[in-house]
Amino acid sequence: MRVTRESLIRIAKETAQERAFNDRDIIAAYLTGSLVSKETDPLLGGTADVDIILIHKEEPKHRREFVKLTPDFHVDIGHRAKAEFKRPRELRLDPWLGWEMYDPMLLYEREKFFEFVQAGLRAGFEFNAPAPALQRSRILLKDARSIWRELLEIEDAVTPKDVLQYMKSLYYAVNAVAELSGPPLAERRVMLDFASRAETASRPGMDAALVGLMGASALESSKLEAWLPEWKSAFEIAMKNNRVDARIHAIRTNYYEKAFVAMLGSEKPVCVLWPLMQTWTFAAEVLPDSELEAWRAACGDLGLGWVGFDHRVSGLDHFLDEVEALLDELAAQHGLETSTSI
Incomplete structure (x- = not known):
């Protein structure tokens, strides 16, 4: 099966129209993610997902589902209620939904939903103006700081949840920087794409800081390669557990594994670390203690185990301070309130 951006977009349109035909509760559908961006290659390791959002009149019965196309391609369908968009102007300050609705591709519309929401969101070209952009980043930073405070309470062994x-x-902190010049970073591409966003924000050193905070400043790529079989074993066990995070799904095995192999063979193999550790830790949340030895060893190597975790949390504190200083600097440049003047 020959797969191109165009063929995946066609599949997205057909999927949205079929769903809407069979479900009168669906009033609109749009495409988001890497397929929409002409600047990003949607394929990573020869795999990709098709991100479709279906808008329902009422609260949807479920929020996310995956539909297999081939072993390397799947449709990732998100379900949202119309009520989430009832105040379009407020979406300008939403660091997640605001960007999602800013420039998606309309796939289907039963009523004038899309035009109404985008008119409010984009009115006056204010979405990317300094004030709302900084406010979105401050919301992300505030949430990051709130979670950091909770990390200070950890006293016993470090768990997957921690x-x-x-x-x-x-x-959240990384995206507070990234969203100054674009949408939030896709989880599979966090360490691939952050360097350019940090450069745009005149903070190129933040990329190295991210690598350091993941405990990988001196990590050999051979170590990352050695973790792959253990990661896959954990993934395959966890995907059978109905309590695991939705992202740990059989349909997404190649989506992750082939991307990991591609990143390991790239000029910056450390980029694999974010999605590798995130998905491995999602899996670890539901694994029995007897299956956690390899995950714990990896965390130990990264300073994310009991020994070293305090140091990582302290480093995170410093990184959050650096992000706050950046936002204050930009606010001062534009005559806006800084964190010390609010």
Whole structure:
């Protein structure tokens, strides 16, 4: 099967139209993610997903599902309620939904939903103006700082949940920088794409800081390669557990594994670390203790185990301070309130 951006977009349109035909509750559908961006190659390791959002009149019965196309391609369908968009102007300050609705591709519309929402979101070309852009980044930074405070309460052994919370705080902080010049970073591409966003923000050193905060400043690529079989074993066990995060799904095995292999063979193999550790830790959340030895060893090597975790949390604190200083500097340049003047 020959797959191109155009063929995947065609599949997206057909999927949206078929779903809407069979479900009158669906009032609109749009395509988001890497397929929409002409600047990003949607294929990573020869795999890709098709990100479709279906808008329902009422609250949807479920929020996310995956549909297999081939072993290397699948449709990732998100379900949202119309009520989430009832105040379009407020979406300008939403660091997640605002960007999602800013420039997607309309796939289907039963009523004038899309035009109404985008008119409010884009009115006056204010979405990318300094004030709303900085406010979105401050929201992300605030959430990152809130999670960091919770990490200070950890006293016993570091659990998968603790590592995920650490990565979540770091992800929010990284996106507080990234969203100054574009949409949030896709989780599979965090360490691939952050360097250019940090450069645009005149903070190129933040890329190295991200690598350091993941414990990989001196990590050999051979170590990352050695972790792949253990990661896959954990993934395949966890995907059978109905309590695992939705992203750990049989349909997505190649989506991750082939991307990991491609990144390991690239000029910057450390980029694999973010999606590798995130998905491995999602899996670890539901694995029995007897299956966690390899995951714990990897965390130990990265300073994300009991020994070293305090140091990582301290480093995260410093990184959050650096992000705050950046946002304050930009605010001052544009005559806006800084964190010390609010």
